[in-house]
Amino acid sequence: MATANNYDVIIIGAGLGGLISGAILAKMEGKKVLVLEKNPDIGGKIMSYGYLHNPDITEGEYRKSLAACGHSSIVHSEPAFPEIMEKHGLFKNYIVDTGWHQMSLGPRNRFAQIANALGKSIPISPTVGFLYHQDGKFMQLSDIANSWPKESQQERKRVAKYTSLISKEQSHQYDHVDYQAFLESITNDKNVIDYYGLMGCYSGGLNCPTTVSAGEIIRVNNMNNMAGMHFQKGGGGGVVTGGFKMVANIFADVIRESGGEIRTNSRVTEIVVKDRKAVGVRLKEDSGVEQEINAPVIINNIPPRYLGNILPQTYWPMEFKQRIENQFPLAGLLGFIGLKEPIEKGDGRKGDFSIRQLPGTEELDVIGEGSIFSFEQTSEVDPTRAKNGKCLMNTWISLYPKNPFGATEITNDELIQKMIQLIYDFFRKQYPQWDDVYEWGYFTRAKDMYGMSICPGQLGERRLPVKHPTVENLYHTGDTVAQWGIASDGVGYGALLTVGEVTGKDYKSLIAPWGR
Ligand SMILES: Cc1cc2nc3c(=O)[nH]c(=O)nc-3n(C[C@H](O)[C@H](O)[C@H](O)COP(=O)(O)OP(=O)(O)OC[C@H]3O[C@@H](n4cnc5c(N)ncnc54)[C@H](O)[C@@H]3O)c2cc1C
Structure with missing residues (x-):
């Protein structure tokens, strides 16, 4: 087994948290960073597919990649999925993300600010905001x-x-x-x-x-x-121009340009601990080669639920273990719909459309009085998302994960199929021309979208500490650590906390005071 020791920091996982932490440490601290990613591609839960990314991806590769991104799988398609790929050119003519992938705070998102501090710019297409369904119309709150x-x-x-x-x-x-x-x-x-x-x-x-x-x-x-991104005035949203994966690419570029290295197809099998200090990792490459690599600092970016695979539970104090066990990731039903042209026209066409209660869901076994349903004409917000004047629409309904409060929405296939029918029913009623404009659509169920727990859960001070409690030189980052904020925006903030803990410096100053 070969060993190598010339890295300052090893990061396990090339998700957003790992890449942002690595980029700051490489560029601002001059550290030699090595990022190890088990998948063939970087980005973790943020992945984009389509003509700017991977136009030749096969159906099998797409399904495999979805499974690796938040445990997503296709649960319905109209017409059959191969026809969407071949006849409608899903990956040749469109760009789809793992999910809808809204950017909280739009252009003022905290990871976008971090990118700026590192000399990069994230291309963002802002929405006109949040439009709410009332009396058959969509209006600003x-x-x-x-x-x-x-x-x-x-x-x-x-x-x-x-x-x-x-x-x-x-x-x-x-x-x-x-x-x-x-x-x-x-x-x-x-x-x-x-x-x-x-x-x-x-x-x-x-x-x-x-x-x-x-x-x-x-x-x-x-x-x-x-x-200045008031939700009630419709502000606060946006998508990454060209696909959310661009964000991962940008932070990965910073790491590489600063002398760091990112290895894909490299699964970490163990965090090596000696005398209660993390000293390196063991990894297995897809080729079968096994290796131990050492570094004085190890940052873990893999979701803590899977930490047990690489760090024996002897290093988990009881309280840390309980925090992990009590985390119930957000889950959802995501729709991807191709239209001949935008169906919602006028000034609000670039909005985030939301319906308090998708008609019919009040009859279903869901938490709440029916399901909130949201959608966006994503290609109206970011024209790169669909070629030839067509329209890509993204839709979203939250599904509660299995948890101690008794919810089973995420595993209820019948419920999910009914919801999909209700989505189509809503569109047909709202837009009489729907069937003339509709070309294709498919839905995915994502079981593990991000770590923000439902309440009362592992929120606030009950989130995971960025410094491992019982192993020195081991740190955590990602959407489950002690950050706050919505999903990927919170991940950016979490990376500042992780890097701050590693270096002993306050990295929150990279972002505006209102986000610290
Ligand atoms: C369908 C879906 C929709 C979403 N929608 C939104 C949205 O609209 N807005 C928003 O802000 N956020 C959204 N999110 C959430 C957002 O994508 C995540 O919060 C964020 O990307 C998580 O980043 P992370 O750093 O925590 O790590 P992750 O993305 O979980 O990355 C962890 C990485 O570790 C790697 N890894 C795991 N085990 C190993 C190992 N043993 N060795 C090496 N590598 C390993 C994984 O392959 C992965 O690349 C969505 C997520 C999903 C799945």
Whole structure:
């Protein structure tokens, strides 16, 4: 077995957290970084497919890659999937991400700020914001609020002011309070409770405000407001131009340009620990070659649920283990639809469209009073996503993971198939020309989208520490560590915490004060 020792930092996993941490350490600290990734490609849960990325990908490769990205699988397609690939040229004419992959905070996203600090720029196509379905039309939330009775309008302003004055530190007292309970504790106005409840669900990627952490949502909303990306005025969204995978590529470029190395098809099989210090890793390449590589710092980017595969549980204190066991990743039903042309026209065509209750889902066995349904004409926001004037639409419904509170949505195939039919029913009713414009569509179920737990769960101070509690020189990063913020935006912030812990320096200064 060969060994090599000339790296300063080894990063296990080329997900967003690993790549951002590696890029900062390589470029700003001059560290020799080695990133080891088990998959054939970098990016982890952020992957893009299509003509700018991998136009010749086969159906088998696509399915395999989806499985590696958040345990995603195709659960329905109309017409059959091979026809979508061959007749409609899915990977020749379109760009699809693993999911819908919205960028929280749009151009002011925290990982975009980190990229800027590293001399790079992430191409972002902002949406015109959040449009809410009422009386058969999509409207901005602020317009909906303007149609309320005067008392509700005033109450909304009071509630907005009240929450905006809660500091980040104070918000932690609400980490394990559900958002519905928080709202009901500060107002009796049903309009206001519904309004903020919907925003909280939308931000948290969950279906019901009783499962959203009030602390997380207060921090996220206040950050959006301070960044000038007011959710209630429709701000705060966007997609990465050309596909979300561009983000992984950009941070990987920084690592390579700074003398670092990224090896794919390289699975870490063990973190080597001596005298309670991490000293290296063992890895197995796809070729079968096994190797031990040493470095004084090891950063783990693989989701902690799988940490047991590479770090014996003797190094997991009881409390750390419990934190891992109590994490229930977000899950969802994602739709990818090809239309001959955009179906939602006018000024709002670049919006994030949301329906409080997808008609018919109130009859289904789901958490909440029916499912929130959202969609976007992604190619209207980012024209690279579809060629020839066609329209790529992405859709989203949250599915609750299996958890101690009894939810089984993610494993309920019958429920998922019914939801898909209800999505088509909604579109046919909303847009009478639907069948003339529709060309193809398929849906995936993603079992493991990101680590933000449902509430009350492993949020706030119950997230995982970035420094391993019992093994020196071992650090963690990614969407499950002690960061806050929505998914990939939170991953960027988490990387700053990890690098800060490794170097003893405050790297939060790379981003604007409102995001620290
Ligand atoms: C379908 C879907 C939709 C999503 N939608 C959004 C969205 O709209 N907005 C948003 O902000 N976020 C979204 N997310 C979440 C976001 O993509 C993730 O939060 C983020 O990418 C996670 O990054 P990470 O650094 O935690 O690591 P991961 O992406 O989990 O990366 C971990 C890496 O470690 C590698 N690895 C695992 N084991 C080993 C091993 N033994 N050796 C070497 N390498 C290993 C994996 O292959 C992987 O590359 C979505 C995710 C999915 C799946």
